[in-house]
Amino acid sequence: MPEHASGQTSGLKPSDLRAVERLFRRRVPPAAVATPELIVELAERSQALGRRIGVLVNRSGLVTHVQVGDAKTLELPALSSKRRGPGRLKGLRWIATSLRGDGPNRDDLNALVRARLDLLLWVGLEPELRVREVTLVPAAVVDETVVQGEPQDPHRLPQDFPQRIAELEAAFGASVAGQRTQGDRSALLAVVGSGDLEEARAELAALASAAGYGVRGELVQRRERPNPKTLLGRGKVADLCALALSTGAEVVIVSHELAPRQQAALEDLLDLEVLDRTKLILDVFAQRARTHAGKLQVEVAQLRYRLPRLVGRGGDFSRVGGGKGAGFGRTKGAGETKLEVDRRTIRRRIHALEQQLSRVRQQGDLRRRRRAKNALPQVALVGYTNVGKSTLFNRLTDAGVQAEDMLFASLDPTVRARRLPSGRRVLFADSVGFVRDLPANLLEAFRATLDEIGTADLLLHVADASDAHVFERVEAVRTLLAGLGHVGVPEVLVCNKTDLLEDPAAFAPLARTLGREPLLLSAREGSLDPLLARLDEELEAIAPEAEVVASEDLVSEDGLE
Numbered sequence: 302m303p304e305h306a307s308g309q310t311s312g313l314k315p316s317d318l319r320a321v322e323r324l325f326r327r328r329v330p331p332a333a334v335a336t337p338e339l340i341v342e343l344a345e346r347s348q349a350l351g352r353r354i355g356v357l358v359n360r361s362g363l364v365t366h367v368q369v370g371d372a373k374t375l376e377l378p379a380l381s382s383k384r385r386g387p388g389r390l391k392g393l394r395w396i397a398t399s400l401r402g403d404g405p406n407r408d409d410l411n412a413l414v415r416a417r418l419d420l421l422l423w424v425g426l427e428p429e430l431r432v433r434e435v436t437l438v439p440a441a442v443v444d445e446t447v448v449q450g451e452p453q454d455p456h457r458l459p460q461d462f463p464q465r466i467a468e469l470e471a472a473f474g475a476s477v478a479g480q481r482t483q484g485d486r487s488a489l490l491a492v493v494g495s496g497d498l499e500e501a502r503a504e505l506a507a508l509a510s511a512a513g514y515g516v517r518g519e520l521v522q523r524r525e526r527p528n529p530k531t532l533l534g535r536g537k538v539a540d541l542c543a544l545a546l547s548t549g550a551e552v553v554i555v556s557h558e559l560a561p562r563q564q565a566a567l568e569d570l571l572d573l574e575v576l577d578r579t580k581l582i583l584d585v586f587a588q589r590a591r592t593h594a595g596k597l598q599v600e601v602a603q604l605r606y607r608l609p610r611l612v613g614r615g616g617d618f619s620r621v622g623g624g625k626g627a628g629f630g631r632t633k634g635a636g637e638t639k640l641e642v643d644r645r646t647i648r649r650r651i652h653a654l655e656q657q658l659s660r661v662r663q664q665g666d667l668r669r670r671r672r673a674k675n676a677l678p679q680v681a682l683v684g685y686t687n688v689g690k691s692t693l694f695n696r697l698t699d700a701g702v703q704a705e706d707m708l709f710a711s712l713d714p715t716v717r718a719r720r721l722p723s724g725r726r727v728l729f730a731d732s733v734g735f736v737r738d739l740p741a742n743l744l745e746a747f748r749a750t751l752d753e754i755g756t757a758d759l760l761l762h763v764a765d766a767s768d769a770h771v772f773e774r775v776e777a778v779r780t781l782l783a784g785l786g787h788v789g790v791p792e793v794l795v796c797n798k799t800d801l802l803e804d805p806a807a808f809a810p811l812a813r814t815l816g817r818e819p820l821l822l823s824a825r826e827g828s829l830d831p832l833l834a835r836l837d838e839e840l841e842a843i844a845p846e847a848e849v850v851a852s853e854d855l856v857s858e859d860g861l862e
Contacts, residue, residue, distance in 0.1 A: 388546070399426065489518045730754070765796075
């Protein structure tokens, strides 16, 4: 173990530095938090240098690190990120001096929480030498993550440190065990922004549930300008660390798309896996994709997401030796880093998948042209995710596609034919639901799926009338469709789930603000005759009545294969 002081040691005389590094020789009895001799020596060195000094002591009583700060700040050194298990603390106590003040500052407390230290022993030098014990506590709310003891004489510290730590870890372990969810990975939600944070929180929780995560806790921070390094402020990062320790969460899910550097910085600080909203949506898509085309699209999107996030850590920067002839045949070149090899492998895989997707799109175009020869008009169901599109599609066509009360229950497109009351044969196409702020690269990867919408003669836009944010959802879908180039396609707006409304009649005037006379209905119950009549009316104006009946081989189950 190297016995060199770290931190702000520049400017120290060699004799002063040697005096500080003699702190490595101090030993603390197993039952004690610290010895009076160690505390007094720390205080004397700190006063003599006019700087804060701290030491980390392991449970065997050995000093493992000595740090030097300036007059106000003292930072922890880089510590091993190896976790000791659910509810377990770091196995290190921090004894740190302070030249002024009557207790640890916010940065000291944040460091205690982020590192999951056993204890912080704050050593105050003015007006007289006093110490304070600060410990973590299991808590359901992040406002109660630490407990500060009263100022004490350093000669009267209790001698029961191992027992207290054992009781504290047992309490954390019980807190974690009480929140375990069978079969789910445990997650914390971090919602950051300046808009409607409650809406963002509810949507993130629904996405996490759809991806199979059990939500153990949530943290919400209103910020006009997210922190460019970690998105969250330093205090909130510490709160997340404390909440993770109390709940045993394995993953932190953030409501924003993170830059690669932000994700790496958060994972280093939290010592947890960090997912952003884009990765969470990709995970849901990967679980829902059933067709060959859907799986290809998901893999492309995942690889595009992963490529800029290949960050070298540890041995990832090691070199792969060059081949024969490197260095004009006399020496072996340094070769490429593993990162470069991985990036090239991913780019090759993306290229191969895109070629397969191109063939899939060509096959889809061929099927759509065959349908067009039969003059069959096509109605595409679009809308926000989990508004009941698949339920309505099943009522219209008896398709039997998966319809559940969760986000992205159905991902792969499905096409079915039915005859309207007028006798007109129509193709109905179900499609993946939208969410707000859907990443552009995700939309591009799913171009083959969304092509079914692009060839539609009429859009059947389904909205959830029971959703408090129904108006924002409708506009979000229209914005996404416009971004895909689907401008000017006639639309019939259907406000679904009216069976969940207390007064549907009161909702009708509000719904009219969304466009031309929306239809109010329940896809689960009630008659669909008004909807079928409206579709007949709209298609009469758009396309002539088709006399040719489509053969069964022109209507595939997924619209792509």
